[in-house]
Structures are given as C-alpha cells and as structure tokens.
Amino acid sequence: MYDLLRWAGVSDTTAGHVQQVLLRPVSVALVVIVALLAAWLGNRFIRHWIGGAVRRAAIRADSPRAERRAVTLTTMLANIWRVVVAFIAFFIVLGVMGINLTPILAGATIVGATIGFGAQSVVKDFLSGFLLAVEGQYDIGDTVRVGNTTGVVEDLSLRVTRLRAPDGGVWYVPNGDIRLLGNTxxxxxxxxxxxxxxxTTDVDHLLDVLGRSAEAVRADPAFTHAFMEAPVVWGLVDATVDSMTGRVTVRAPFDRREPLERAIRHEVFRRLEIEGAPPPRRRPASDGTATTPDG
Structure with missing residues (x-):
C-alpha cells in the first residue's frame, strides 16, 4: 500500500498515514476473524471428541448426575478454550496497533512465575479435581475412603472435597492429595x-437354619428387591476350642447391605431359639457386658 501510494505521487508522510489508517483496521479485523474461526473450530473439536470421551466416562460411572456432569465439563472446556483464544488475539491486536508488548509481556511473565511458584499446590488441586470429575470416581452422597478417612461426600469442587465422617466430623480433602480412593x-x-x-450345636442344623433364615428374609417384601441373587451358605468358616462360626452371604446393593445383614442375623437367632438349638454364643462387648451376634 505504501509503495503504491508513493508511485502514485503521494508524499511520504501522507502515504504513511494512509497506510496506518487503512491497513491497521484491516489487520485487526483479520486477526479477529481468525480468532473467531479458531474458537469455533476448537469448540466443535471439544464437544465432538473430548465431549464424547467425557460422556463415555460418565456412563461408566453409573451415577444419576453423570450426564449433567459430562455436559458441564464439556461446556467448561469449551469456555476455557475461548478465553485462551481471546487472550492471544488481544495481544496480537496490541502488536498490530503498534503498542510495544515487551514491557507488558515481561511484567506478565514475572507476575505469572511468582504466582505459579506460590500456587503450585492450588494448581495441582484444580487439575486433580477436574480429572476426578471427568472420570466420575465419586459423586455427592457416595461413601468414600480416602487414605485413613472414611465419610459421605457432601460437596465436591475443583479444589477440595468435603466429607462427613461417621462421627459427624467434617473433613476437607484437597483434591491434589487424593492418591488412593475407595468408593463403597x-x-x-x-x-x-x-x-x-x-x-454342641449340630452343624447340619446350623447350616440349614442359615439357609432358611436368609430365604425367609428374601420372602419379606421389605427386602425382596435387595437380593440380587440367591443366598449362599458357605458352611463353617472358623472354629475355636469352644465355638464354631457359620456363614451365609447375599449379593446386594451397597446401601442395602447392612440392613440386610441385621435382618438375617435376627432371623437366625429367632429360629435357633424357637427350634430348641443352642442360641448363638454371646460375645463380650467392649464394656464387659454380653451381646448377641446381631447387637
């Protein structure tokens, strides 16, 4: 443009001004168009490829909130991409307009390095929280075990997970510190x-009572749906000089496991008393009193 104007006989100063007035807006507009195109293509890529992977992980998580979480994470990634593109385009536009970026970039580098060095653990927490959310390893309401801490998940964010322990205590676990996690x-x-x-108890009679007791609980409408398969009588699993232990197991949803165990213990104890067999041996409690197996 400058050379063309000079060839047409325009003065050097006028040609420079015309070039600045015409070319800079065109250059800025071109940068904005390229940025918008990059943001659009990146958004399509994130929603199609990364979003698909997130949705598959959400389906494997078997959680009622999984689909909503997948949509939220995909949207968050798309927003992050647009912010990055806008940030880069902003500095390119400043350069096109003739603004010296060296002092700005130097100051931003120093500030960024200082913040990054002092916030390493925070960045690690955010990245770990994002990965935990993507993989759907736990959800609000799940009972999890993190290290030596067990509790119900009351809240989860990108930085910290809040657990409610069985004794009522509240534990705040930074996501970056979660290395070994168990979802119960x-x-x-x-x-x-x-x-x-x-x-002195007859072994065959004991095993028969275990099986009939489990089947009786299974017939109870309150517990029928808790049985995912037929009860399995294992037989004797332990013996000492004065006692022996029989075992029966049932495959059930985790949240119905403990109520099911209590119901079966109660039924076994009731049947052993009614049928005249020696009742289950009483075990010393921590306070020195005697307790039955069902508490």
Missing amino acids: VRGWGRATVDIPVPL
Missing part, C-alpha cells in the same frame, strides 16, 4: 453374616 457405594456389595455358636 458404587454398584453392589456382599452382605456377609457370620454366626458363632457353641460346639
């Missing part, structure tokens, strides 16, 4: 009922 309510579990009885 995902899927199914095995309700295990061990009944210790005196050695």
Whole structure:
C-alpha cells in the first residue's frame, strides 16, 4: 500500500498515514476473524471428541448426575478454550496497533512465575479435581475412603472435597492429595453374616437354619428387591476350642447391605431359639457386658 501510494505521487508522510489508517483496521479485523474461526473450530473439536470421551466416562460411572456432569465439563472446556483464544488475539491486536508488548509481556511473565511458584499446590488441586470429575470416581452422597478417612461426600469442587465422617466430623480433602480412593457405594456389595455358636450345636442344623433364615428374609417384601441373587451358605468358616462360626452371604446393593445383614442375623437367632438349638454364643462387648451376634 505504501509503495503504491508513493508511485502514485503521494508524499511520504501522507502515504504513511494512509497506510496506518487503512491497513491497521484491516489487520485487526483479520486477526479477529481468525480468532473467531479458531474458537469455533476448537469448540466443535471439544464437544465432538473430548465431549464424547467425557460422556463415555460418565456412563461408566453409573451415577444419576453423570450426564449433567459430562455436559458441564464439556461446556467448561469449551469456555476455557475461548478465553485462551481471546487472550492471544488481544495481544496480537496490541502488536498490530503498534503498542510495544515487551514491557507488558515481561511484567506478565514475572507476575505469572511468582504466582505459579506460590500456587503450585492450588494448581495441582484444580487439575486433580477436574480429572476426578471427568472420570466420575465419586459423586455427592457416595461413601468414600480416602487414605485413613472414611465419610459421605457432601460437596465436591475443583479444589477440595468435603466429607462427613461417621462421627459427624467434617473433613476437607484437597483434591491434589487424593492418591488412593475407595468408593463403597458404587454398584453392589456382599452382605456377609457370620454366626458363632457353641460346639454342641449340630452343624447340619446350623447350616440349614442359615439357609432358611436368609430365604425367609428374601420372602419379606421389605427386602425382596435387595437380593440380587440367591443366598449362599458357605458352611463353617472358623472354629475355636469352644465355638464354631457359620456363614451365609447375599449379593446386594451397597446401601442395602447392612440392613440386610441385621435382618438375617435376627432371623437366625429367632429360629435357633424357637427350634430348641443352642442360641448363638454371646460375645463380650467392649464394656464387659454380653451381646448377641446381631447387637
């Protein structure tokens, strides 16, 4: 443009001004158009490819909130991409307009390095929280075990997970510190009922009572849907000089496991008393009193 104007006989100063007035807006507009195109293509890529992977992970998580979480994470990634594109385009536009970027970039580098060095753990927490949310390892309401801490998830964010311990205490676990995680309510579990009885008890009778008691609980409408398969009588699993222990197990949802165990113990104890067999051996409690197997 400058050379063309000079060839047409325009003065050097006028040609420079015309070039600045005409070319800079065109250059800025071109940068904006390229940025918008990059943001659009990146958004399509994130929603199609990364969003698909997130949705598949959400389906494997088997959580009622999984689909909503997948949509939220995909939207968040798309927003992050647009912010990055806008940030880069902003500095390019400043350069096109003739603004010296060296002092700005130097100051931003120093500030960024200082913040990054002092906030390493925070960045790690955010990245770990994002990955935990993408993989759907736990959800609000799940009972999880993190290290030596067990509790119900009351809240989760990108930085911290809040747990409610069985004693009522609240634990705040930074997501970056989660290395080994156990989810005790995902899927199914095995309700295990061990009944210790005196050695004078007839073994066959004990095992028969275990099986009939489990089937009786299974017939109860309150517990029918908790049985994912037929009860399994294992037989004797332990023996001492004065007692032996029989076991029956049932595959059940995690949240129904403990109520199911209590119901089966109660039924076994009731049947052993009614049928005249020696009742389950009483075990010393921590306070020195005697307790039955069902508490």
